[in-house]
Amino acid sequence: xxxxxxxxxxxxxxxxxxxxxSLTNLFPNNNFGxxxxxxxxxxxxxxxxxxxxxxxxxxxxxxxxxAHCNLGNTLLDIGHREEAMKSYLTxxxxxxxxxxxxxxxxxSGENTKGASKDYVKWLFDxxxxxxxxxxxxxxxxxxxxVLADLIFKENEGKPLGKVLDLGCGTGLFGQxxxxxxxYLEGIDLSVNMLNKAAEKEIYDxxxxxxxxxxxxxxxxxxxxxxxxxxxxxIGDLSEIFKQIKKRNKKGARxxxxxxxxxxxxxxxxxxxxxxxxxxxxxxLCKQFDYKILKHHEMGIRKDENVGYIPGALYLLGF
Numbered sequence: 001x002x003x004x005x006x007x008x009x010x011x012x013x014x015x016x017x018x019x020x021x022s023l024t025n026l027f028p029n030n031n032f033g034x035x036x037x038x039x040x041x042x043x044x045x046x047x048x049x050x051x052x053x054x055x056x057x058x059x060x061x062x063x064x065x066x067a068h069c070n071l072g073n074t075l076l077d078i079g080h081r082e083e084a085m086k087s088y089l090t091x092x093x094x095x096x097x098x099x100x101x102x103x104x105x106x107x108s109g110e111n112t113k114g115a116s117k118d119y120v121k122w123l124f125d126x127x128x129x130x131x132x133x134x135x136x137x138x139x140x141x142x143x144x145x146v147l148a149d150l151i152f153k154e155n156e157g158k159p160l161g162k163v164l165d166l167g168c169g170t171g172l173f174g175q176x177x178x179x180x181x182x183y184l185e186g187i188d189l190s191v192n193m194l195n196k197a198a199e200k201e202i203y204d205x206x207x208x209x210x211x212x213x214x215x216x217x218x219x220x221x222x223x224x225x226x227x228x229x230x231x232x233x234i235g236d237l238s239e240i241f242k243q244i245k246k247r248n249k250k251g252a253r254x255x256x257x258x259x260x261x262x263x264x265x266x267x268x269x270x271x272x273x274x275x276x277x278x279x280x281x282x283x284l285c286k287q288f289d290y291k292i293l294k295h296h297e298m299g300i301r302k303d304e305n306v307g308y309i310p311g312a313l314y315l316l317g318f
Contacts, residue, residue: 004036011129013040031061035070042074050074065091069100081107081270099123106272113236115272117210120233121189124169128192131170139301140308143228143257147313148176150294151224151255154315161223166211167230171197178202181224187214215243222248227256229300232273235266237280241288245318253317254290259300260310271303281314290316 004023007016017040023033034057041050054071061067072087085107091100099119105112124131135141151160160181165173168186170193177184185205188194194206207214211230216239225244231237244254261267261275264283268274278295285292294315299308 004033008036008039009129011043013044016040029060031057031064031067034060035064035067038067038070038074042070042077047074047078051078063094065094065098065100068094069098072100072103076103103272106268106270111235111266111268114234114274117189124188124190125192128170128190128196131193131196132172135301136172139303141229141301143298143300143311143313144173144176146296146298147226147228147255147257148173150296150313150315151177151253152180154253154293162221163224163226164220164222165203166225166227167233168197168203168206169193169229171200171202173226173228174202175200185222187211212239212243215240215247220244220248221250223250223252225252225254227254229257231256231276232259235268235274235276237266237276237284238287241284241290245288245290251318253293253315255313255315257300257313258311260297260312278312285316288318290318293317 004016004019007019016036020033020037020040023030024037027033034053038050038053038057041047041053051071051074054067054074057067058064058071068087068091072084072091075084075087085104088100088104088107091098092104097118099116099122102115102119160177162183163177163181163185165184165186168174168188171186174184174186174197184203185207186194186197186203187207187209189208189210191208194208197203198206234240258281259269259273259275261277263277264279266274266276266280282292284290292314294313296313298311298313300311301309303309
């Protein structure tokens with residue numbers, strides 16, 4: 001017999017709802033049952049019911065950081081930012097190192113250097129199951145396809161050689177360059193995302209590791225470094241540019257996407273993602289001796305507030 005959590009994880013939401021309702025009817029002070037109910041209601045777009053169930057879970061267990069965070073996520077989804085902020089602040093008071101600290105920073109106007117590793121793992125481990133459906137089908141995300149096309153044109157049809165896919169996720173970029181490389185390696189903090197990438201059977205190697213740690217410690221000898229929709233979770237890119245240029249044993253290409261920003265720096269957005277200006281990228285190129293080979297402006301993906309998020313693709317050489 002499947003457990004309540006199994007039913008939820010298998011996306012059998014109707015069965016999970018019946019099970020959770022039965023559990024909370026028999027044991028009204030069962031915090032777990034209310035949390036699953038809140039999660040099912042959120043997944044099935046019944047946000048008012050999700051908020052109500054989430055508040056019940058917190059009433060039973062006031063120190064449950066997961067329940068507070070889940071409630072904050074639901075409130076944020078429906079545009080109740082002030083209430084969501086209160087939930088996230090409660091989480092960080094209960095656990096000062098919780099991943100929600102990044103959301104507090106983004107919503108309060110701070111400009112940190114990058115999202116914490118805990119935040120990235122928390123975000124994408126929970127997002128992995130529906131990642132491609134949500135990003136590609138719902139949000140019309142086409143960065144991997146356009147970025148690969150940019151690379152192919154610049155490379156004039158020649159094999160790409162050894163490729164390191166930074167923050168490879170479920171392997172969307174790898175799919176776009178299938179059979180065009182001699183070796184493809186992907187790294188990502190999220191094990192759940194890497195498991196999805198492994199199912200595609202297109203990567204020679206997949207590693208769960210922080211990008212900067214990997215670049216600064218592993219022997220680098222690649223022809224292409226790729227970061228599709230990755231720098232939106234890293235503000236200060238200087239160390240990444242530095243390590244790639246300093247430690248790679250040969251000249252190579254660095255291809256990536258950014259969300260666009262005016263000015264000459266980077267900025268943590270209320271969305272929890274970072275935007276980078278073209279002037280900032282140019283400044284890094286000058287500092288670390290990269291050459292901008294291609295710069296392509298495009299809408300990165302849909303956003304209900306702005307239509308398409310303005311962004312850019314870059315192909316750098318060194």
